Amino acid sequence: MKKSPSRTLQTVVLSLVVIGVIALALGGYLTPITRFVISPLVSAQTWISTRVLAIQNYLDAPQDLARLRQRNLELESEVSRLQAEVIELKQQITETRVLEALVDFARVNPENRYVAAKVIGRDPSPFLQYVLINRGSDDGLRRGMPVVTQQGLVGRVAAVTANAARVQLITDAGSNVNVKLEPSRAQAVLQGDVTGELSLDMIPQSAEVQIGDLVLTSGLGGNFPADILVGQVTSVRSRDTDLAQTASVQPSEDFSQLEILLVITNFRPIDTSPLIPEESAP
């Protein structure tokens, strides 16, 4: 079948028109026309689309709300879990710092063997300055063993069970520790008090005691090793009529913030009572 010339011409003209329109469009000459034509179409499309979406949201809303609530709950529980984790990690950091300091202390004093113990409670009686620790005879603790921290002397083990012990702090009213003062090297007795304060008694009148002098254990009496820091002298009371001077001591340790303690396990208190001469009967 043979194509008619008019039809061929029509095709060629149409092709030329299409090419021409494409060329004009590519050249940007049709932009004002397309804008004029498309703009109302876009507006109409936008208007319709907005309504359709609104209807769709309205229909889907209960489902989404339930999902969002569920997700919110999940996220809230996740936040709580992470907050708890943060608190736990902070506690671990604090504990690690304390342990680090205790390890340093143990390195500086290698002659002693230590068992670290955690403070788990305080004596129920307000008259007593005792703490309970989570180590006992199963860990090698015995009655009378000295207890220290990196800051200095804390007290001594007063009672032991299999896995717990009671430590009498040096601030207890019943506690007496033989100490010496530096630099004067004067001997004295450190006593606790119901208020938790420390005082020095029996300081010889001849001793020159100054505010700021260091108080160290003397080792006399055999209850504590020598040269453990106890605190610093904060005031001195000296009267000519008294037999001895007295002084107040600021402890090196904050006894209200005790967390981890070191028990010196290779020190055994010496029982000096057989050496004390008995009063002879008349």
Place this chain on the structure above:
Amino acid sequence: MSMAILIAIPIFSVLIILQTALVSRIHLLQGTADLVLLTVIAWALQKRVQTAWHWGIIAGLLISFVSGLPFFIHLITYLAAVGIALLLRQRVWQVPILAMFVTIVLSTLLMHALSLIGLRINGAPIPVFQAFNTITLPSLLLNILVGIPIYALLTELANVLYPEEIEV
């Protein structure tokens, strides 16, 4: 009755843990509240309770195991507290909270007096007036404050363990 006695052991165990781990760290001057004493008193003041003496003995023995005080001090005080509470329960039964306060005051004073005596015998030179001002008075105040919620809790527990008999 045996249930009411047996339940005292876990209750006082928990209370002693709370006392040593928490309450003894909360000071007013040097005074602290005594949860165990308050529980013994509040229990003894409940109308239908018949196990007050048993609770006093259990509490006294358990806390003596933890405390550095001579064991008889707690035991004597708790039994004395039960005695005072039972006496007041009969006399002022219409105002139990008043009886609670009076028993708290008398028991706290007795406990601290015995503690002072016991510690002085053991060689701890505790000045009496200083101890009264810095330990006894603040402890009294704390005990009275903490005693009110404890009394309410123990009333609920007594209602569970000793339900009121209704005549039909």
